[in-house]
Structure formats: structure tokens, C-alpha cells
Amino acid sequence: MSLKSQFELAKSEYEQWGIQVEEALEKLRDIPISIHCWQGDDIDGFEVNKAELSGGIDVTGNYPGKATTPEELRMDLEKALSLIPGKHRINLHALYAETDGEIVDRDKLEPKHFEKWVAWAKKHGLGLDFNPTIFSHEKAADGLTLSHPNPEIRRFWIDHCIASRRIGEYFGKELGTPCLTNIWIPDGYKDIPSDRLTPRKRLKESLDEIFAAEVDDTFNIDSVESKLFGIGSESYVVGSHEFYLSYALKNNKLCLLDTGHYHPTEMVSNKISSMLLFNEKLALHVSRPVRWDSDHVVTFDEELKEIALEIVRNDAIDKVMIGLDFFDASINRIAAWTIGTRNMVKAMLYAMLMPNEHLKELQEKGDYTKRLALLEEFKTYPFGAIWNYYCEQMDVPVKEHWLAEVLEYEERVLSQRK
Structure with missing residues (x-):
């Protein structure tokens, strides 16, 4: 038949x-899904002065053939996109800047360092989203960034986030579709802190300064992303769900929910309806936590279907910005993109x-x-x-x-x- x-x-x-x-x-x-570029190269990026992966992030596996240049990464993305139904978006991190061999620290990044990404996105009719890279850097070596007690280190990361928002604005202007620029930081403590309030106060002040910089929200949409714990921040994370949910509501920013950033029995699908009552929009990073925030490739499981159902049955397709966030170096990376993204699209159809x-x-x-x-x-x-x-x-x-x-x-x- x-x-x-x-x-x-x-x-x-x-x-x-x-x-x-x-x-x-x-x-x-x-329905566009924002596909994360970092699955293709194990979050290595293209900085001239590369630092080791840090911030409680780990990529396991050594499957051959990962992308090592921007051209290879874009070619691999094209292959994955050819296997996924629909017209989607690509989500970039700041460490994917192309500086032509020049050392440009993150606080000095400019739109020109992403011109090749924009030209490629135009050619293929893709939108771009963005993230400041607030990890894998000497100024994040002790696990603190925007909440750091050292004002010089805070200044560096504040300037990097402002630069990132302006890059997001550039993406939106050039591509005719707003860029979601999402801030996530690894800040926290391995053991029980003696002061939870002061780091959060510093984080709030840093965010206030970042968002005070003038950026046209017609082209750039700001979001903030929480986390429950990470490697090296098992006891306390400064940017908790309660912190960012409150900050987003008070400051008219999007709250981004990552499906791996909560307690193992805490479901993001259960949060969507509550948040839609009080937020015009919200954003997602869909991943698959296995016992912890392990960022496994998204499968067509019950939680994925439930997330899609919450979006569809609450008439929120235009209110929820769906992105993906997983990285697996133990399998073919293009297959990982294809499996995960097709499953996200499949879940939306299932819900419909x-x-x-x-x-x-x-x-x-x-x-x-x-x-x-x-x-x-x-x-x-x-x-x-x-x-x-x-x-x-x-x-x-x-x-x-x-x-x-x-x-x-x-x-x-x-x-x-x-």
C-alpha cells in the first residue's frame, strides 16, 4: 500500500x-525548532585561544568525524537539515565566532565575527539564535562569573553579555526574524554555602546592567536560564529557577526552561501551563536527562510528548520558543541531530x-x-x-x-x- x-x-x-x-x-x-550547533563539535568552538570545557559541562565519547572548522560544522548542519522536515533555526554560542586567526576575547566580540554565519543562514533561509559563552574560560575557572566577588571579573562577563545581545540584534536585523539571546551561567558552590543571598544580589546587579544596554527588542529577545545543580555546584546554584522566574517576570524577560535543569522527578511539562498564565512567552531547551543533567539525545518518550501536548492543547504554539540542547559524542553527531530534532517535530504532530x-x-x-x-x-x-x-x-x-x-x-x- x-x-x-x-x-x-x-x-x-x-x-x-x-x-x-x-x-x-x-x-x-x-513551527521552527532551534537546533543547537554544539552537538556537531562537542562544544569545542573556534576560538584561537581555546580553553578546556568547563562550567560543569561534560561531553563523553570519541566517535570519529566531528567538525573542527566552521565550514565543516555548517556542512554537517546542512546534512542534518536535509533529513529533518520543516524550516528551522540554528542556535549558536559565542565561542563559534570566526576571527580569522586573531585573538578576540569574548568581551570584545562584534557582529563582524559572525558575518559568515549570517551569510550562510541567509542562503538557507534560517533564523539564528545566540548565547553568550560563560564557561570554558580562564575568567570562569573558579566556577563564578556574573556573581563573582571580584568586580573586574564581573565586568568582563557583563561586557560579554552586552556584546552578545548586540550580536543577537544584528542577527535579527539581517535575517528578518528575532534572535533569542539566552543567558546561562554556571555559578555556584560545591558545598553548602554560608551566604546564599550576596551572590544572588551580585547576579541581579549584573543582569540589571546587562539589560540596561540599549538593544532593539524588535530584533533581539532576551531570556534567562536556570539550573538546579551542576558538576562543581552540587550544593548551590546562584541562578536558580526561583531567582530567574522572579527576575524574568519583574523585568519583562523570557524565562527559559531546560528540561535537564530540575530535580529528576520535576517535569518541565508540568510548569508550562502555570508559566503561560503569567508570561506572554517562554522558551525551552529540550534535552533528555538520565539521572542528572546529562543532555542525552531527545527520544520520543512520555515527557517529550507531554511537553508538546502542553504547548498544543493550550494554544501556545506561538508563545513557546522551542530549542534543543543535547550533546553526545558516542554516536554519529549528524544522526544525533536528526534523531533529536525529528523527535521534537514528531511530538508536536502527535499532540496535534x-x-x-x-x-x-x-x-x-x-x-x-x-x-x-x-x-x-x-x-x-x-x-x-x-x-x-x-x-x-x-x-x-x-x-x-x-x-x-x-x-x-x-x-x-x-x-x-x-
């Missing part, structure tokens, strides 16, 4: 519940093909039996036939056939790299 015939049969099943499948596919085409309004009505009536029964039965509805047809329509490989293209690229391109 052809994919089209399978699609028509599946569509008829969903339409019995009033689900408009064609409409869902049209909406799905317009649920009888969400009917399920809401059942809950309001207190008919929990029927609600649970339908939720379970829809897990085996012919969702795959809709997904396969969508991939075919978007001119990307169907089912696992994308893997053959990745392996061919590995043999032809990746295996030739040192």
Missing part, C-alpha cells in the same frame, strides 16, 4: 474525532492529532474513566502513517531511510577528517 493510501486511511480514523489532519500538517510546517478539546471536556465533567481510556487508545492510533506522509511531502527520508544517508555521508566525508 502506498504512503498516500496509508495516510488517507489513517486520516479517516482521526477525522472521526473532528481532528483536521491536513490543517495540523500545515501548522506543523511553520489528539482530541484535545474532547479530553478537556471529559476532565471538566469528571469522567476520568473515559479520559484515561481515550488517552491510552490514541497511543496506538495510526500516527506513523501521518508522520511518514508528512516526511514524504517535505521531501525528507521516510522512516529509518535517513540513516543510510548519514552512513553514506560518514563514509564519504566524516571518515576523511583527522
Whole structure:
């Protein structure tokens, strides 16, 4: 049976519940996922004076063929994008600046150091998002940055964040789509602190100064990202969820939720509805924590589906900016991008093909039996036939056939790299 015939049969099943499948596919085409560039090179970046990876971040594995130049990274991203349905965005970190061999410290970065990224994004019709890189640097060696007691170190990171916001503004102007510039810091203490307040006071003052710098929010959107703990900050993180949630609300900034930055039993999907009541927009970094913030490749698991359901059934597709954040060096990196991003897109489609309004009505009536029964039965509805047809329509490989293209690229391109 052809994919089209399978699609028509599946569509008829969903339409019995009033689900408009064609409409869902049209909406799905317009949902951009911000794909993180750092999966492709294990967060090495292209700084002339590279420092070792730090900030409680670790990338494990030594799968051959990682990108070692900007050209290789962009080429690998192009390959991954050719296997993922839809038109998406690319998320950059400051350490991916291209300075033509000149040592340019992060507080001195300018838009010109990202001109090649912008030219590439224009060529492929992509939006760009951005992050100041507040780790892997001698001025972050003791695990403190924007909350550091040394005002000179704070000054350096404040200036870097201001420079990053201006780079984000440049991206937005050049590409015609606003850039999300997200601030995350590793600041914290390994053991129980004797003063939790003072570092947070310094962080607040640093953020106030960063956001006081004039940047056009038509082109740049600011967000702040929390964390529960990290390697070297197991007992206390300055930028906690409560801190950034409060700061974002008071200062009209986006609060970014990373799915790995909470207690193992604390689900980001459960936070989305609450935050939507008090925030016009919010941002996500979707990852997969395994026992801790381990940033595994996103799989089509229950939490991913629940995140997508919260976005879709609360009519928040235009209110939630979806980005990814994982890095695995134990598998083919292009496969990692492809698996994770296709799963995020797949989860959004899955959520669109649920009888969400009917399920809401059942809950309001207190008919929990029927609600649970339908939720379970829809897990085996012919969702795959809709997904396969969508991939075919978007001119990307169907089912696992994308893997053959990745392996061919590995043999032809990746295996030739040192």
C-alpha cells in the first residue's frame, strides 16, 4: 500500500474525532525548532585561544568525524537539515565566532565575527539564535562569573553579555526574524554555602546592567536560564529557577526552561501551563536527562510528548520558543541531530492529532474513566502513517531511510577528517 493510501486511511480514523489532519500538517510546517550547533563539535568552538570545557559541562565519547572548522560544522548542519522536515533555526554560542586567526576575547566580540554565519543562514533561509559563552574560560575557572566577588571579573562577563545581545540584534536585523539571546551561567558552590543571598544580589546587579544596554527588542529577545545543580555546584546554584522566574517576570524577560535543569522527578511539562498564565512567552531547551543533567539525545518518550501536548492543547504554539540542547559524542553527531530534532517535530504532530478539546471536556465533567481510556487508545492510533506522509511531502527520508544517508555521508566525508 502506498504512503498516500496509508495516510488517507489513517486520516479517516482521526477525522472521526473532528481532528483536521491536513490543517495540523500545515501548522506543523511553520513551527521552527532551534537546533543547537554544539552537538556537531562537542562544544569545542573556534576560538584561537581555546580553553578546556568547563562550567560543569561534560561531553563523553570519541566517535570519529566531528567538525573542527566552521565550514565543516555548517556542512554537517546542512546534512542534518536535509533529513529533518520543516524550516528551522540554528542556535549558536559565542565561542563559534570566526576571527580569522586573531585573538578576540569574548568581551570584545562584534557582529563582524559572525558575518559568515549570517551569510550562510541567509542562503538557507534560517533564523539564528545566540548565547553568550560563560564557561570554558580562564575568567570562569573558579566556577563564578556574573556573581563573582571580584568586580573586574564581573565586568568582563557583563561586557560579554552586552556584546552578545548586540550580536543577537544584528542577527535579527539581517535575517528578518528575532534572535533569542539566552543567558546561562554556571555559578555556584560545591558545598553548602554560608551566604546564599550576596551572590544572588551580585547576579541581579549584573543582569540589571546587562539589560540596561540599549538593544532593539524588535530584533533581539532576551531570556534567562536556570539550573538546579551542576558538576562543581552540587550544593548551590546562584541562578536558580526561583531567582530567574522572579527576575524574568519583574523585568519583562523570557524565562527559559531546560528540561535537564530540575530535580529528576520535576517535569518541565508540568510548569508550562502555570508559566503561560503569567508570561506572554517562554522558551525551552529540550534535552533528555538520565539521572542528572546529562543532555542525552531527545527520544520520543512520555515527557517529550507531554511537553508538546502542553504547548498544543493550550494554544501556545506561538508563545513557546522551542530549542534543543543535547550533546553526545558516542554516536554519529549528524544522526544525533536528526534523531533529536525529528523527535521534537514528531511530538508536536502527535499532540496535534489528539482530541484535545474532547479530553478537556471529559476532565471538566469528571469522567476520568473515559479520559484515561481515550488517552491510552490514541497511543496506538495510526500516527506513523501521518508522520511518514508528512516526511514524504517535505521531501525528507521516510522512516529509518535517513540513516543510510548519514552512513553514506560518514563514509564519504566524516571518515576523511583527522
